[in-house]
Amino acid sequence: MKKTVLKIYIFTFIVAFFNVILLDRLYNRNINEVDFINIESPMEADKIAEFSITDKSIDEIKDYCMKNNLDFIKFFTSYMICNNYEVDSVSYDYNEEYYKDSDYAKSVESIYRAILSDIEYFPIPNSTNETSRNYWYCNSWKSERTYGGNRKHYGTDIMDSKNERGYFPIISMTDGYVEKIGWLELGGWRVGIRAEHGGYFYYAHLEKYADNLKQGKKIKAGDIIGYMGNSGYGEEGTYGKFDVHLHLGIALTVKDREDEFWINPYWILQYIEDTKVKVDY
Ligand SMILES: [Zn+2]
Structure with missing residues:
Protein backbone atom coordinates (compact mmCIF):
# COMPACT_ATOMS: atom_id res chain seq x y z
CA MET A 1 0.00 0.00 0.00
CA LYS A 2 2.72 2.44 1.06
CA LYS A 3 4.67 1.60 -2.08
CA THR A 4 1.70 2.49 -4.28
CA VAL A 5 1.28 5.85 -2.56
CA LEU A 6 4.97 6.54 -3.01
CA LYS A 7 4.74 5.62 -6.70
CA ILE A 8 1.81 8.00 -7.17
CA TYR A 9 3.78 10.76 -5.43
CA ILE A 10 6.80 10.20 -7.65
CA PHE A 11 4.66 10.01 -10.77
CA THR A 12 2.83 13.25 -9.88
CA PHE A 13 6.12 14.96 -9.14
CA ILE A 14 7.61 13.93 -12.50
CA VAL A 15 4.52 15.09 -14.42
CA ALA A 16 4.48 18.42 -12.58
CA PHE A 17 8.19 18.91 -13.13
CA PHE A 18 8.00 18.43 -16.90
CA ASN A 19 4.86 20.53 -17.09
CA VAL A 20 6.66 23.45 -15.50
CA ILE A 21 9.60 23.08 -17.87
CA LEU A 22 7.37 22.80 -20.95
CA LEU A 23 5.18 25.74 -19.95
CA ASP A 24 8.25 27.79 -19.26
CA ARG A 25 9.54 26.98 -22.73
CA LEU A 26 6.19 27.88 -24.22
CA TYR A 27 5.76 31.27 -22.61
CA ASN A 28 9.32 32.46 -22.24
CA ARG A 29 10.80 31.76 -25.62
CA ASN A 30 13.94 33.61 -26.43
CA ILE A 31 12.96 37.00 -27.71
CA ASN A 32 15.28 38.49 -30.24
CA GLU A 33 16.14 41.79 -28.56
CA VAL A 34 17.65 44.72 -30.40
CA ASP A 35 20.66 46.38 -28.90
CA PHE A 36 20.52 50.16 -28.58
CA ILE A 37 23.99 50.55 -27.21
CA ASN A 38 25.18 52.44 -30.30
CA ILE A 39 22.06 54.57 -30.65
CA GLU A 40 22.42 56.81 -27.67
CA SER A 41 20.70 59.94 -28.89
CA PRO A 42 16.95 59.95 -28.14
CA MET A 43 16.48 62.23 -31.16
CA GLU A 44 17.93 59.56 -33.42
CA ALA A 45 15.79 56.84 -31.84
CA ASP A 46 12.72 59.06 -32.40
CA LYS A 47 13.56 59.47 -36.04
CA ILE A 48 14.06 55.75 -36.54
CA ALA A 49 10.73 55.13 -34.79
CA GLU A 50 8.92 57.50 -37.16
CA PHE A 51 9.85 55.20 -40.05
CA SER A 52 9.51 58.11 -42.43
CA ILE A 53 9.91 56.66 -45.90
CA THR A 54 7.18 56.53 -48.52
CA ASP A 55 5.92 53.19 -49.78
CA LYS A 56 7.04 54.13 -53.29
CA SER A 57 10.60 54.69 -52.06
CA ILE A 58 10.65 51.33 -50.24
CA ASP A 59 9.51 49.68 -53.48
CA GLU A 60 12.23 51.41 -55.49
CA ILE A 61 14.95 50.41 -53.03
CA LYS A 62 13.70 46.83 -53.03
CA ASP A 63 13.69 46.69 -56.84
CA TYR A 64 17.16 48.15 -57.00
CA CYS A 65 18.48 45.57 -54.51
CA MET A 66 16.86 42.70 -56.43
CA LYS A 67 18.38 43.84 -59.71
CA ASN A 68 21.81 44.32 -58.19
CA ASN A 69 21.80 41.33 -55.92
CA LEU A 70 22.13 43.39 -52.74
CA ASP A 71 20.91 42.62 -49.23
CA PHE A 72 17.75 44.72 -49.04
CA ILE A 73 17.78 45.38 -45.27
CA LYS A 74 21.47 46.29 -45.28
CA PHE A 75 21.04 48.67 -48.17
CA PHE A 76 17.82 50.08 -46.71
CA THR A 77 19.67 50.76 -43.43
CA SER A 78 22.50 52.66 -45.09
CA TYR A 79 20.06 54.58 -47.26
CA MET A 80 18.06 55.68 -44.20
CA ILE A 81 21.22 56.67 -42.29
CA CYS A 82 22.55 58.68 -45.25
CA ASN A 83 19.24 60.51 -45.58
CA ASN A 84 18.89 61.23 -41.88
CA TYR A 85 15.92 58.84 -41.64
CA GLU A 86 13.63 60.84 -43.90
CA VAL A 87 13.07 59.71 -47.46
CA ASP A 88 10.41 61.25 -49.68
CA SER A 89 11.80 60.06 -52.96
CA VAL A 90 14.76 57.91 -53.89
CA SER A 91 17.68 59.47 -55.69
CA TYR A 92 18.82 57.52 -58.71
CA ASP A 93 22.45 58.02 -58.02
CA TYR A 94 23.32 54.67 -56.50
CA ASN A 95 27.01 54.66 -57.26
CA GLU A 96 27.99 55.66 -53.81
CA GLU A 97 28.81 52.90 -51.35
CA TYR A 98 26.13 53.61 -48.77
CA TYR A 99 26.77 50.98 -46.20
CA LYS A 100 29.25 51.95 -43.55
CA ASP A 101 30.34 48.87 -41.70
CA SER A 102 30.15 50.48 -38.28
CA ASP A 103 28.63 49.29 -35.01
CA TYR A 104 26.15 52.10 -35.28
CA ALA A 105 24.94 50.91 -38.69
CA LYS A 106 24.73 47.36 -37.37
CA SER A 107 22.48 48.44 -34.50
CA VAL A 108 20.18 50.31 -36.87
CA GLU A 109 20.19 47.35 -39.24
CA SER A 110 19.09 45.02 -36.43
CA ILE A 111 16.06 47.28 -35.86
CA TYR A 112 15.00 47.28 -39.51
CA ARG A 113 15.65 43.56 -39.81
CA ALA A 114 13.42 42.85 -36.83
CA ILE A 115 10.59 44.95 -38.26
CA LEU A 116 10.74 44.15 -41.94
CA SER A 117 11.78 40.51 -42.14
CA ASP A 118 8.52 38.88 -41.12
CA ILE A 119 5.75 41.09 -42.48
CA GLU A 120 3.77 39.31 -45.19
CA TYR A 121 0.21 40.62 -45.30
CA PHE A 122 -1.92 43.68 -44.68
CA PRO A 123 -3.97 43.09 -41.48
CA ILE A 124 -7.33 43.45 -43.28
CA PRO A 125 -7.98 40.74 -45.87
ZN1 LIG B 1 -4.92 53.75 -31.99
Whole structure:
Protein backbone atom coordinates (compact mmCIF):
# COMPACT_ATOMS: atom_id res chain seq x y z
CA MET A 1 0.00 0.00 0.00
CA LYS A 2 2.72 2.44 1.06
CA LYS A 3 4.67 1.60 -2.08
CA THR A 4 1.70 2.49 -4.28
CA VAL A 5 1.28 5.85 -2.56
CA LEU A 6 4.97 6.54 -3.01
CA LYS A 7 4.74 5.62 -6.70
CA ILE A 8 1.81 8.00 -7.17
CA TYR A 9 3.78 10.76 -5.43
CA ILE A 10 6.80 10.20 -7.65
CA PHE A 11 4.66 10.01 -10.77
CA THR A 12 2.83 13.25 -9.88
CA PHE A 13 6.12 14.96 -9.14
CA ILE A 14 7.61 13.93 -12.50
CA VAL A 15 4.52 15.09 -14.42
CA ALA A 16 4.48 18.42 -12.58
CA PHE A 17 8.19 18.91 -13.13
CA PHE A 18 8.00 18.43 -16.90
CA ASN A 19 4.86 20.53 -17.09
CA VAL A 20 6.66 23.45 -15.50
CA ILE A 21 9.60 23.08 -17.87
CA LEU A 22 7.37 22.80 -20.95
CA LEU A 23 5.18 25.74 -19.95
CA ASP A 24 8.25 27.79 -19.26
CA ARG A 25 9.54 26.98 -22.73
CA LEU A 26 6.19 27.88 -24.22
CA TYR A 27 5.76 31.27 -22.61
CA ASN A 28 9.32 32.46 -22.24
CA ARG A 29 10.80 31.76 -25.62
CA ASN A 30 13.94 33.61 -26.43
CA ILE A 31 12.96 37.00 -27.71
CA ASN A 32 15.28 38.49 -30.24
CA GLU A 33 16.14 41.79 -28.56
CA VAL A 34 17.65 44.72 -30.40
CA ASP A 35 20.66 46.38 -28.90
CA PHE A 36 20.52 50.16 -28.58
CA ILE A 37 23.99 50.55 -27.21
CA ASN A 38 25.18 52.44 -30.30
CA ILE A 39 22.06 54.57 -30.65
CA GLU A 40 22.42 56.81 -27.67
CA SER A 41 20.70 59.94 -28.89
CA PRO A 42 16.95 59.95 -28.14
CA MET A 43 16.48 62.23 -31.16
CA GLU A 44 17.93 59.56 -33.42
CA ALA A 45 15.79 56.84 -31.84
CA ASP A 46 12.72 59.06 -32.40
CA LYS A 47 13.56 59.47 -36.04
CA ILE A 48 14.06 55.75 -36.54
CA ALA A 49 10.73 55.13 -34.79
CA GLU A 50 8.92 57.50 -37.16
CA PHE A 51 9.85 55.20 -40.05
CA SER A 52 9.51 58.11 -42.43
CA ILE A 53 9.91 56.66 -45.90
CA THR A 54 7.18 56.53 -48.52
CA ASP A 55 5.92 53.19 -49.78
CA LYS A 56 7.04 54.13 -53.29
CA SER A 57 10.60 54.69 -52.06
CA ILE A 58 10.65 51.33 -50.24
CA ASP A 59 9.51 49.68 -53.48
CA GLU A 60 12.23 51.41 -55.49
CA ILE A 61 14.95 50.41 -53.03
CA LYS A 62 13.70 46.83 -53.03
CA ASP A 63 13.69 46.69 -56.84
CA TYR A 64 17.16 48.15 -57.00
CA CYS A 65 18.48 45.57 -54.51
CA MET A 66 16.86 42.70 -56.43
CA LYS A 67 18.38 43.84 -59.71
CA ASN A 68 21.81 44.32 -58.19
CA ASN A 69 21.80 41.33 -55.92
CA LEU A 70 22.13 43.39 -52.74
CA ASP A 71 20.91 42.62 -49.23
CA PHE A 72 17.75 44.72 -49.04
CA ILE A 73 17.78 45.38 -45.27
CA LYS A 74 21.47 46.29 -45.28
CA PHE A 75 21.04 48.67 -48.17
CA PHE A 76 17.82 50.08 -46.71
CA THR A 77 19.67 50.76 -43.43
CA SER A 78 22.50 52.66 -45.09
CA TYR A 79 20.06 54.58 -47.26
CA MET A 80 18.06 55.68 -44.20
CA ILE A 81 21.22 56.67 -42.29
CA CYS A 82 22.55 58.68 -45.25
CA ASN A 83 19.24 60.51 -45.58
CA ASN A 84 18.89 61.23 -41.88
CA TYR A 85 15.92 58.84 -41.64
CA GLU A 86 13.63 60.84 -43.90
CA VAL A 87 13.07 59.71 -47.46
CA ASP A 88 10.41 61.25 -49.68
CA SER A 89 11.80 60.06 -52.96
CA VAL A 90 14.76 57.91 -53.89
CA SER A 91 17.68 59.47 -55.69
CA TYR A 92 18.82 57.52 -58.71
CA ASP A 93 22.45 58.02 -58.02
CA TYR A 94 23.32 54.67 -56.50
CA ASN A 95 27.01 54.66 -57.26
CA GLU A 96 27.99 55.66 -53.81
CA GLU A 97 28.81 52.90 -51.35
CA TYR A 98 26.13 53.61 -48.77
CA TYR A 99 26.77 50.98 -46.20
CA LYS A 100 29.25 51.95 -43.55
CA ASP A 101 30.34 48.87 -41.70
CA SER A 102 30.15 50.48 -38.28
CA ASP A 103 28.63 49.29 -35.01
CA TYR A 104 26.15 52.10 -35.28
CA ALA A 105 24.94 50.91 -38.69
CA LYS A 106 24.73 47.36 -37.37
CA SER A 107 22.48 48.44 -34.50
CA VAL A 108 20.18 50.31 -36.87
CA GLU A 109 20.19 47.35 -39.24
CA SER A 110 19.09 45.02 -36.43
CA ILE A 111 16.06 47.28 -35.86
CA TYR A 112 15.00 47.28 -39.51
CA ARG A 113 15.65 43.56 -39.81
CA ALA A 114 13.42 42.85 -36.83
CA ILE A 115 10.59 44.95 -38.26
CA LEU A 116 10.74 44.15 -41.94
CA SER A 117 11.78 40.51 -42.14
CA ASP A 118 8.52 38.88 -41.12
CA ILE A 119 5.75 41.09 -42.48
CA GLU A 120 3.77 39.31 -45.19
CA TYR A 121 0.21 40.62 -45.30
CA PHE A 122 -1.92 43.68 -44.68
CA PRO A 123 -3.97 43.09 -41.48
CA ILE A 124 -7.33 43.45 -43.28
CA PRO A 125 -7.98 40.74 -45.87
CA ASN A 126 -9.67 41.20 -49.23
CA SER A 127 -13.26 40.11 -49.27
CA THR A 128 -14.55 37.53 -51.74
CA ASN A 129 -17.71 39.65 -51.74
CA GLU A 130 -17.32 42.46 -54.27
CA THR A 131 -19.68 44.83 -52.51
CA SER A 132 -17.55 44.86 -49.40
CA ARG A 133 -16.99 48.20 -47.78
CA ASN A 134 -14.03 50.44 -47.26
CA TYR A 135 -11.68 51.17 -44.46
CA TRP A 136 -9.36 54.12 -44.09
CA TYR A 137 -6.34 55.16 -42.06
CA CYS A 138 -4.03 58.13 -41.77
CA ASN A 139 -0.68 58.91 -40.23
CA SER A 140 -1.54 59.64 -36.60
CA TRP A 141 1.86 58.82 -35.12
CA LYS A 142 2.21 60.57 -31.75
CA SER A 143 -1.03 62.51 -32.06
CA GLU A 144 -2.59 63.47 -28.72
CA ARG A 145 -4.82 61.08 -26.78
CA THR A 146 -6.52 61.97 -23.53
CA TYR A 147 -8.12 58.81 -22.08
CA GLY A 148 -6.13 57.77 -19.02
CA GLY A 149 -4.19 61.05 -18.98
CA ASN A 150 -2.47 62.97 -21.76
CA ARG A 151 -0.43 60.61 -23.88
CA LYS A 152 0.70 60.05 -27.43
CA HIS A 153 -0.57 57.64 -30.05
CA TYR A 154 1.97 54.92 -30.86
CA GLY A 155 0.30 53.12 -33.73
CA THR A 156 -2.04 53.40 -36.71
CA ASP A 157 -5.83 53.22 -36.51
CA ILE A 158 -7.57 51.46 -39.39
CA MET A 159 -11.19 52.64 -39.35
CA ASP A 160 -14.32 50.87 -40.61
CA SER A 161 -16.04 53.44 -42.84
CA LYS A 162 -19.46 52.18 -41.70
CA ASN A 163 -18.54 51.85 -38.05
CA GLU A 164 -19.96 48.35 -37.62
CA ARG A 165 -18.59 46.11 -34.87
CA GLY A 166 -17.34 42.68 -35.93
CA TYR A 167 -17.50 43.19 -39.71
CA PHE A 168 -13.83 43.17 -40.74
CA PRO A 169 -11.78 40.05 -39.97
CA ILE A 170 -8.27 40.84 -38.72
CA ILE A 171 -5.46 38.61 -39.88
CA SER A 172 -1.94 38.21 -38.58
CA MET A 173 0.60 40.11 -40.68
CA THR A 174 3.34 37.64 -39.76
CA ASP A 175 4.11 34.12 -38.65
CA GLY A 176 4.71 33.96 -34.92
CA TYR A 177 3.04 32.97 -31.69
CA VAL A 178 0.50 34.56 -29.39
CA GLU A 179 2.57 36.19 -26.69
CA LYS A 180 -0.23 38.16 -25.02
CA ILE A 181 -3.98 37.92 -25.15
CA GLY A 182 -6.84 39.26 -23.03
CA TRP A 183 -8.30 42.52 -21.80
CA LEU A 184 -6.37 45.76 -21.37
CA GLU A 185 -8.03 48.95 -20.13
CA LEU A 186 -6.59 50.95 -23.04
CA GLY A 187 -6.46 48.26 -25.70
CA GLY A 188 -9.67 46.36 -24.96
CA TRP A 189 -9.57 42.82 -26.34
CA ARG A 190 -6.07 42.69 -27.71
CA VAL A 191 -3.63 40.16 -29.17
CA GLY A 192 0.14 40.53 -29.24
CA ILE A 193 1.97 38.31 -31.70
CA ARG A 194 5.72 37.86 -31.52
CA ALA A 195 7.31 37.24 -34.92
CA GLU A 196 10.45 35.25 -35.53
CA HIS A 197 12.92 38.13 -35.88
CA GLY A 198 11.68 39.80 -32.68
CA GLY A 199 8.94 42.18 -33.87
CA TYR A 200 5.87 42.43 -31.61
CA PHE A 201 2.63 43.01 -33.52
CA TYR A 202 -0.14 44.42 -31.34
CA TYR A 203 -3.78 44.29 -32.54
CA ALA A 204 -6.20 46.13 -30.23
CA HIS A 205 -9.88 47.05 -29.68
CA LEU A 206 -11.11 43.76 -31.17
CA GLU A 207 -14.80 42.82 -31.09
CA LYS A 208 -13.87 39.21 -30.37
CA TYR A 209 -11.09 36.71 -30.94
CA ALA A 210 -10.93 33.92 -33.50
CA ASP A 211 -11.87 30.51 -32.07
CA ASN A 212 -9.17 28.64 -30.17
CA LEU A 213 -6.81 31.59 -29.96
CA LYS A 214 -4.77 31.31 -26.79
CA GLN A 215 -1.43 32.23 -25.31
CA GLY A 216 1.45 30.33 -26.88
CA LYS A 217 -0.50 29.33 -29.98
CA LYS A 218 1.51 29.23 -33.19
CA ILE A 219 0.19 31.58 -35.85
CA LYS A 220 0.71 31.68 -39.59
CA ALA A 221 0.72 34.96 -41.55
CA GLY A 222 -2.80 35.30 -42.93
CA ASP A 223 -4.55 33.45 -40.08
CA ILE A 224 -7.65 35.21 -38.76
CA ILE A 225 -6.99 36.31 -35.19
CA GLY A 226 -10.16 38.27 -34.48
CA TYR A 227 -12.66 40.87 -35.68
CA MET A 228 -12.51 44.67 -35.74
CA GLY A 229 -14.39 46.33 -32.92
CA ASN A 230 -14.42 49.19 -30.45
CA SER A 231 -13.55 47.51 -27.15
CA GLY A 232 -11.52 49.30 -24.50
CA TYR A 233 -11.30 52.48 -22.43
CA GLY A 234 -12.85 50.94 -19.36
CA GLU A 235 -13.33 47.76 -17.36
CA GLU A 236 -13.48 44.38 -19.09
CA GLY A 237 -16.27 44.26 -21.65
CA THR A 238 -16.47 48.01 -22.32
CA TYR A 239 -17.49 48.78 -25.91
CA GLY A 240 -18.47 51.85 -27.89
CA LYS A 241 -16.31 54.58 -26.35
CA PHE A 242 -14.96 55.41 -29.82
CA ASP A 243 -15.53 54.46 -33.48
CA VAL A 244 -14.87 50.92 -34.71
CA HIS A 245 -11.23 50.47 -35.70
CA LEU A 246 -8.15 48.31 -35.46
CA HIS A 247 -5.31 49.84 -33.52
CA LEU A 248 -2.14 48.35 -34.95
CA GLY A 249 1.12 48.72 -33.05
CA ILE A 250 4.56 47.42 -33.99
CA ALA A 251 7.19 47.23 -31.27
CA LEU A 252 10.62 45.85 -30.57
CA THR A 253 12.06 44.67 -27.30
CA VAL A 254 15.25 46.53 -26.51
CA LYS A 255 18.04 45.00 -24.48
CA ASP A 256 18.26 46.47 -20.97
CA ARG A 257 15.21 48.66 -21.46
CA GLU A 258 11.91 48.05 -19.81
CA ASP A 259 9.54 49.75 -22.23
CA GLU A 260 8.91 48.52 -25.74
CA PHE A 261 10.27 50.56 -28.66
CA TRP A 262 7.27 51.41 -30.83
CA ILE A 263 7.60 51.99 -34.57
CA ASN A 264 5.19 53.98 -36.74
CA PRO A 265 3.26 51.38 -38.82
CA TYR A 266 1.76 53.93 -41.24
CA TRP A 267 4.23 53.73 -44.16
CA ILE A 268 4.69 50.02 -43.63
CA LEU A 269 0.92 49.59 -44.03
CA GLN A 270 1.00 51.68 -47.21
CA TYR A 271 3.84 49.55 -48.47
CA ILE A 272 1.96 46.26 -47.94
CA GLU A 273 -1.47 47.53 -49.04
CA ASP A 274 -1.38 45.21 -52.09
CA THR A 275 -0.44 42.08 -50.18
CA LYS A 276 -3.78 40.81 -49.00
CA VAL A 277 -5.19 37.37 -48.42
CA LYS A 278 -8.75 36.63 -49.54
CA VAL A 279 -11.34 35.75 -46.92
CA ASP A 280 -15.11 35.13 -47.10
CA TYR A 281 -16.87 37.98 -45.31
ZN1 LIG B 1 -4.92 53.75 -31.99
